[in-house]
Amino acid sequence: MTVNSTTDIDGLLGFINASPSPYHAAENLAQMMESEGFLRLDEKQTWQLKKGGRYFYTRSDASFVAFIVGQDMAERGLRLLGAHTDSPCLKVKPSPELNNKGYSRLGIEVYGGALLNPWFDRDLSLAGKVSGVDEDGKLVSALINFEKAIATIPSLAIHLNREANKNKSVNAQKEMNALLSGLREDFSFRDLLLAEVKVEHPELNFVEVLDFNLSFYDVQAPATIGLHDEFIASARLDNLLSCWLAADAIRHAGVEQTTVLMCNDHEEIGSRTEAGAQGTLLNDLLARLVPEAAQRQQLVRNSMMLSIDNSHGVHPNYSDKHDDNHGPLINAGPVIKFDADQSYATSSDTAAFVRWLAAKEPALALQSFVTRADMRCGSTIGPLTASNSGIKAVDIGNAQFAMHSCRELAGVDDAHTMRALLDRFIACEKIPF
Structure with missing residues (x-):
């Protein structure tokens, strides 16, 4: 079995740029699949699935699932690609208006384990989901994206804090409220949202905003950078890079092998939601695919998951943060991630298979990552999915710098290598253990 694959880097950058929130990521993935002939499903309805059929659906508008119904599902199992649509960010509080000292600001709360310092002095916009009522009094919702920079979080001048370059800590409650404009006494954030919804979705006839889930994001567009354009610089590489590569692989896959792409929301905050990896999303799909319990168990034990989530590349300025034998390099191949306490789902069997x-x-280059023995590693959807479903898994991802910053860095060559590896995984007829 030989697979030679590349991915469309410009398409990847465009996808990330158009996906400033998990809602937008899920919708853009849906549009991608629909353009390839996948059929949209609704979990509230009865499904009529066919062999060779290609389908997709969303849950809570922010988690995305696409799948192909292959042959002999129970005997051959399924190939599961897992990623997540969310990234650490700054979210707008429910009652965010802060008007004082001649300025209008918005109060924020931190979503996930964000690196806070890089958010200062960036050109910020807002995107996400708005819910309200229309002219007929019906509940409606819409995705919005201001696109242009409407806010910033200015740093304090060094003259007013001479210790700013020494052990700088950030108080998110006091120091990270977003500056929106000079003070206007009639300022209402909900009125601002209502006006934006009317511009982007005039057909919905919104008359009142009841609630919202909105995130700030840096408007600087993704780009390839470096002396030889070898790096990808962008927000949300963790984990939209993996979502794109997996989606690109499944949309070009054959229909013989049952294949599932599952991009969960809420990974960055523990996955404990109906749309997260600790929810029922995967098991609900398995029950639809194979209603009979004994055959479904057979399917599960013949299946395997690649939990695709970026890894920490060894930083040349901080190389002592890595184990000497496990410092992955950017553009040196995908990274298999190990943890003795199973914060990563990789086993010796699943690693050997990859x-x-x-x-x-x-041959495709691979690397390995394990944290220093005196440090803790992060976590992924891999162990959660494996424990909830019984499907064997391996955690793997591309090396990157500045994880959880609002501007991260990964490798162009690694994107192509990972895509080729995903194609081989999907095409494999049987998991040999």
Whole structure:
């Protein structure tokens, strides 16, 4: 089995740029699949699935699932690609208006484990979901994206804090409220949202905003940078890079093998929601695919998951933060992630299987990552999915710098290598253990 694959880097950058929130990511993935002939499903309805059929749906507008119904599902199992649509960010509080000292600001709360310092002095916009009522009094909702920079979080001048470059800590409650404009006594954030909804969705006849889930984001567009354009610089590489690569692989996959792409929301905050990996999303799909319990168990044990989430590349300025034998390099191949306490789902069997796939001609480079013995690693949807479903899993991802910053860095070559590895995984007829 040989697979030579590349991915469309410009398409990747465009997808990330158009996906400033999990809602937008899920909708853009849906549009991608629909353009390839996948059929949209609704979890509230009865499904009539066919062999060779290609389908997709969303849950809570922010988690995305696409799947192909292959042959002999129970005997061959399924190939599951897992990623997540959310990224650490700054969210707008429910009652955010802060008007004092001649300025209008918005109060924020931190979503996930964000690096806070990079958010200062950036050109920020807002995107997400707005819910309200229309002219007939019906509940309606819409996605919005201001696109232009409407806010910033100015740093305090060094003259007013001479210790700013020494052990700087950030108080998110006091120091990260977003500056929106000079003070206007009639300022209402909900009125601002209502006006934006009317501009973007005039057909909905919105008359009142009841609630919202909105995130700030840096408007600087994704780009390839470096002396030889070898790096990808962008917000939300963790984990929209993985979402794109997995979606690109499944939309070009054949229909013989049952394949599932599952991009969960809420990974960055523990996945404990109906749309997260600790919810029922995967098991609900498995019950639809194979209603009979014994056959479904057979399917599960013949299946495997690649939990695709970026890894920490060894930073040349902070190389002592890595184990000497496990410092992945950007553009040196995808990284298999290990943890003795199973914060990553990788086992020796699943790692060996991935190495076996990569060794096929032409060989694909792989790397390994484990944290220093005196540090804790992060977590992914891999162990949660494996424990909830019983499906074997391996955690793997591309090396990157500045994880959880509002501007991250990954490798162009790694994107192509990961895409090729995903194609080999999907095409494999049987999991050999």
